[in-house]
Amino acid sequence: MRPEKEVLRFSRGQRIQHIILFSSLIVLALTGLALRFHENLVARTLIALEGGIELRGLIHRIAAAALLLVVAGHFIQILFGERGHREFMAIVPRAKDIRNSWTALKHNMGISKERPMYDRYTGLQKLQYWAVVLGVGIMILTGFLLWFPSQAMAVMPKWLMDITLIVHGYQGTLVFMVLFLWHLYNVHVRFGRPFFNWAWLTGRIPLSELKEIHPAEYERLLRQGELRDE
Amino acid sequence: MPRSFSFLFVGLVAASLSLLVLSSKDILALTKCTICHGKRELRKIQPTGKLVSLYVDEWVLQNSVHAKQACTDCHSDVVEIPHKGKLVEKVNCTRCHYRGNPAGAPQMVKYTEYAESVHGIAARAGNQKAPVCQDCHGAHNVRKHADPQSGMWRGTISETCGRCHLEVYSVYRESIHGRAVKEGKLDSAVCTDCHGEHSIKSPENPESTVYLTNIPQTCPKCHAPKGIASKYGIKTGQVKTFEDSFHGIGIKFGMKTVASCASCHGVHDIRAADDLRSTVHIKNIPTTCGKCHSGANINYAKGRIHVDPKKKESGAIFYVSFFFKWLTISVMLGLLAHMALDLSRRARERKR
Numbered sequence: 274m275r276p277e278k279e280v281l282r283f284s285r286g287q288r289i290q291h292i293i294l295f296s297s298l299i300v301l302a303l304t305g306l307a308l309r310f311h312e313n314l315v316a317r318t319l320i321a322l323e324g325g326i327e328l329r330g331l332i333h334r335i336a337a338a339a340l341l342l343v344v345a346g347h348f349i350q351i352l353f354g355e356r357g358h359r360e361f362m363a364i365v366p367r368a369k370d371i372r373n374s375w376t377a378l379k380h381n382m383g384i385s386k387e388r389p390m391y392d393r394y395t396g397l398q399k400l401q402y403w404a405v406v407l408g409v410g411i412m413i414l415t416g417f418l419l420w421f422p423s424q425a426m427a428v429m430p431k432w433l434m435d436i437t438l439i440v441h442g443y444q445g446t447l448v449f450m451v452l453f454l455w456h457l458y459n460v461h462v463r464f465g466r467p468f469f470n471w472a473w474l475t476g477r478i479p480l481s482e483l484k485e486i487h488p489a490e491y492e493r494l495l496r497q498g499e500l501r502d503e
Numbered sequence: 504m505p506r507s508f509s510f511l512f513v514g515l516v517a518a519s520l521s522l523l524v525l526s527s528k529d530i531l532a533l534t535k536c537t538i539c540h541g542k543r544e545l546r547k548i549q550p551t552g553k554l555v556s557l558y559v560d561e562w563v564l565q566n567s568v569h570a571k572q573a574c575t576d577c578h579s580d581v582v583e584i585p586h587k588g589k590l591v592e593k594v595n596c597t598r599c600h601y602r603g604n605p606a607g608a609p610q611m612v613k614y615t616e617y618a619e620s621v622h623g624i625a626a627r628a629g630n631q632k633a634p635v636c637q638d639c640h641g642a643h644n645v646r647k648h649a650d651p652q653s654g655m656w657r658g659t660i661s662e663t664c665g666r667c668h669l670e671v672y673s674v675y676r677e678s679i680h681g682r683a684v685k686e687g688k689l690d691s692a693v694c695t696d697c698h699g700e701h702s703i704k705s706p707e708n709p710e711s712t713v714y715l716t717n718i719p720q721t722c723p724k725c726h727a728p729k730g731i732a733s734k735y736g737i738k739t740g741q742v743k744t745f746e747d748s749f750h751g752i753g754i755k756f757g758m759k760t761v762a763s764c765a766s767c768h769g770v771h772d773i774r775a776a777d778d779l780r781s782t783v784h785i786k787n788i789p790t791t792c793g794k795c796h797s798g799a800n801i802n803y804a805k806g807r808i809h810v811d812p813k814k815k816e817s818g819a820i821f822y823v824s825f826f827f828k829w830l831t832i833s834v835m836l837g838l839l840a841h842m843a844l845d846l847s848r849r850a851r852e853r854k855r
Contacts, residue, residue: 308752311752311755311756320756325756325757326752326753326756326757326758327758380848381844381845381848382844382848383848383851422796423796423797423798423799426796426799426800426802426803427798427800427802428802429802430802430805430806431802431803431804431805431806431807431808432805432806432807432810432818432819432820433806434806435806435807435810435812435820436819436820436823439812439820439823439824439827440823440827443824443827443828443830443831444827446831447827447830447831447834450831450834450835450838451834451838454838454842455838455841455842458842458845459845
């Protein structure tokens with residue numbers, strides 16, 4: 274079998290960013306959920322594995338610092354990097370995403386044969402990106418307040434601090450669900466071939482996948498002469 | 504426990520020895536002793552210069568649990584009367600109160616806990632001020648603890664402890680617990696409810712019921728849901744809300760730098776939250792929280808401390824929590840629905 278032609282989708286910088294992001298989020302989720310569900314046996318075991326309640330907190334904050342760094346790097350790239358800026362503009366939601374999503378829904382339900390004409394990012398991919406931006410944003414904001422309670426309470430009443438804690442707990446669970454259930458299912462696990470999508474590691478996707486999922490990008494790349502059809 | 508065993512053993516030997524002595528002599532009648540000790544003015548000067556009354560009230564003795572005992576049953580070192588100034592030793596209660604004693608004197612395992620208590624250890628080390636049995640239970644006036652005349656009765660036990668722990672008692676007496684007892688609410692906490700009875704240990708001892716990390720198990724003995732406190736209309740949700748708070752979780756997992764009940768509410772001086780002198784009165788919250796959280800201000804008092812997000816009375820906290828709960832559930836359902844839809848499409852495509 275002839276090896277399938279592949280195209281580079283994610284740069285090395287993007288892949289490293291993604292690895293740091295999900296590593297920190299996994300650590301944050303493990304240490305955070307252990308605290309939230311502390312009555313649960315699994316959570317208690319996790320806390321014990323994390324070296325007790327105080328070390329758990331330290332690990333959580335170290336991971337939070339790593340997350341902060343990668344988020345800061347991300348925004349610096351968007352603001353000052355040429356590629357970062359281009360990628361950001363490609364993921365900003367646009368009116369045609371709604372039309373495309375409608376087509377996708379009809380197609381998925383088996384009503385229509387027409388496929389959505391997605392460019393670089395599909396509606397689902399954009400949704401996942403922005404869900405993470407919103408979710409992680411809230412987590413960082415509330416997390417900071419909880420990290421420095423004395424400073425926070427210098428200006429915030431107790432009840433607002435209680436709300437901060439509740440938001441942090443629930444929002445963390447939401448981010449966990451969206452990423453570890455949905456994103457993992459949507460992006461990384463494939464029921465076609467191959468079973469796992471290794472693009473996060475190699476940065477490459479098969480040309481056929483580009484044609485199928487990102488037809489508009491494929492045509493654009495052809496037009497721009499960056500890609501030659503075989 | 505080898506130490507308490509030897510304690511019993513010594514008692515056993517002493518008891519059998521005294522039985523030998525008593526069998527050769529007539530049991531000395533109470534009346535014979537009261538010829539001298541029935542006189543109110545009978546006193547002696549201790550080597551320390553302290554004047555001690557040697558008067559024994561016959562009525563007191565006859566109304567005690569030991570009414571049927573003769574003086575020499577306890578004062579076994581008195582073998583002839585008058586004992587002519589021969590120094591009479593302090594009575595050793597374990598002469599009779601040991602397990603399996605023939606006299607049928609009560610002996611429970613908890614009595615032996617005394618040997619390991621802060622009092623027992625001090626007494627064994629030779630501290631003359633450390634209490635032995637009769638210092639709490641009374642010498643001649645030993646009564647059952649349910650008897651209001653007993654120093655061990657719930658209504659008076661704190662006063663009994665206060666004979667030595669005067670400062671603590673004077674603070675406790677004015678606390679919500681002390682006042683309730685004075686009002687006749689005998690369910691209210693007395694010294695022994697928190698500190699234990701024979702087993703009292705130093706608060707610095709990790710085995711103590713009032714050790715920092717054990718406090719959250721001690722207060723709920725009454726303040727847990729459906730505990731004694733609820734009988735008096737006192738809210739009992741605080742235990743659960745504490746356990747779910749950062750402080751509670753920290754304590755549960757062995758942190759020693761977090762607050763337990765007593766850190767905020769006080770120890771002997773616990774008062775109702777609306778009492779101006781209470782450490783948890785709104786005006787005193789900044790000072791109380793400030794013990795640990797430097798720079799604590801009035802913001803610490805804005806909102807409930809024992810907050811339950813599941814209860815409507817928590818206001819905004821309840822609604823935010825309610826919103827997020829349903830958001831989480833609907834997002835979860837949405838994600839599952841999407842995945843199901845996606846899987847069915849894939850299945851259709853594969854068939855084709």
